[in-house]
Amino acid sequence: MAAGDKEGSGIYRRQFLRCGLTGTLTALAGLAVRPARAQDFPKATKEQASYQDRVDSQTCAQCTLFLPPDDCKVVQGPVSETGTCVYFTQ
Ligand code: SF4
Structure with a gap:
């Protein structure tokens, strides 16, 4: 395994984690701005x-x-x- 492969997988892992974190934060933001209901x-x-x-x-x-x-x-x-x-x- 070349040094470039390790570095490449690290980049993909960081991108994957960043996308997951962004999706989670977006979902939480969506919940936070939910309009209030009578109940x-x-x-x-x-x-x-x-x-x-x-x-x-x-x-x-x-x-x-x-x-x-x-x-x-x-x-x-x-x-x-x-x-x-x-x-x-x-
Ligand atoms: S008591 Fe409830 S159902 Fe009756 S008029 Fe008031 S808000 Fe409407």
Whole structure:
């Protein structure tokens, strides 16, 4: 084995390790910038959300945060299909 071969394999090994490290760091960076989701935060109490149990418009049943039959992604349940709160989202 010539000295050049040893040196050559060292270069390849360093390139391989560098690519692996770059890929790992890129994956970790991707995780770090993941947008926050509603389930990443503790749910608000009904009082904090100014929840009302019976309304005629903007009801939980129409809200994208509603989890049938009686749960919500951001407000502590149970909530009603006819309820609403300040976090109503359509
Ligand atoms: S209106 Fe409020 S309580 Fe009802 S589902 Fe939407 S966020 Fe939850």
